[in-house]
């Protein structure tokens with residue numbers, strides 16, 4: 278096929294040699310383009326189940342393996358989701374050549390250490406919120422991924438939730454005029470697993486756990502304008518026996534462009550998860566409610582098998598979700614991250630965004646501790662946000 282007789286020299290390489298190189302490159306690219314991105318999941322409980330469900334709907338993704346230290350959990354998880362390989366040791370999963378992207382669904386205190394290992398194995402990283410426990414860890418994660426030339430993708434699904442995407446479009450087309458005030462809140466009656474309640478592993482209470490959603494949501498809505506100040510009030514109102522962390526918080530952000538954003542976070546709200554947002558502009562206002570606003574208003578004397586995350590007792594009136602994972606934007610988020618890996622695109626939400634969120638979280642705990650507004654940039658060597666509040 279390659280006739281060396283008619284080759285001409287160019288830059289030290291024959292013309293035919295050059296053609297060969299181009300052909301091989303194109304051939305390799307075609308293979309990558311035709312292949313699905315191989316995924317390794319870390320964790321086999323709450324959020325990893327959502328990751329597995331979401332990834333099943335991404336046509337360019339293939340879940341190759343799952344890893345988690347609990348033998349029975351990981352085995353059952355693999356069987357349930359039809360995943361061929363499962364491991365108890367991270368190193369074993371990272372040794373698989375078939376995996377290009379690893380999704381971290383482990384507790385907060387493990388995010389940094391696991392990210393560094395995944396990056397050094399040459400795999401792209403998707404890490405659940407919050408990015409990690411402190412700013413030093415954030416720098417280590419960003420540095421490790423840069424050094425290994427892999428992407429660090431920060432999983433903030435609210436930037437992909439279809440209702441919030443439409444809300445942002447309303448703002449961007451000018452339908453609401455100049456933005457003045459944003460509001461976002463997430464509320465339920467408390468997390469399902471011990472590590473969230475243990476501030477040494479989680480880094481903080483509801484501000485760390487759910488405030489991180491609001492902060493990135495505001496930044497994304499506001500075109501990543503800089504946050505210049507934070508004011509926060511935090512209390513442990515109901516769960517004093519269970520955690521040293523905050524179970525209720527109000528956080529006020531001031532942006533450089535004048536927008537004010539108010540986040541309300543609660544671990545004490547009964548009756549199922551709430552997730553809602555408002556945009557108040559100079560020429561309009563828009564309200565969006567991801568869960569109750571998209572649900573079936575249900576009355577049942579017996580109660581509903583499953584209505585919504587953390588619903589509690591569903592006898593009588595409750596709100597029943599349909600397509601909950603889709604309404605949150607998880608499949609859309611994973612379609613985007615897989616596209617970024619496959620086609621070498623820049624992620625919508627990166628490690629740097631996760632670090633910026635963490636900086637606001639630290640400033641919020643400092644503000645709640647000191648009882649005053651805190652200006653950004655905010656530098657701290659604190660190893661966990663809650664320490665700035667309780668010191």
Ligand SMILES: NC(=O)c1ccc[n+]([C@@H]2O[C@H](COP(=O)([O-])OP(=O)(O)OC[C@H]3O[C@@H](n4cnc5c(N)ncnc54)[C@H](O)[C@@H]3O)[C@@H](O)[C@H]2O)c1
Pocket residue numbers: 319320321322323324325344345346347350381382383384385387405406407432434470472486
């Ligand atoms: N985006 C969201 O809305 C959302 C929702 C829930 C949780 N999260 C985040 O996801 C992470 C996990 O939360 P969860 O609710 O799934 O917790 P979970 O307790 O339900 O699951 C944690 C999983 O991590 C595994 N694990 C523990 N130690 C490990 C280790 N050393 N190496 C690997 N895996 C390990 C456990 O075996 C378990 O499978 C947290 O960072 C949390 O903030 C995000």
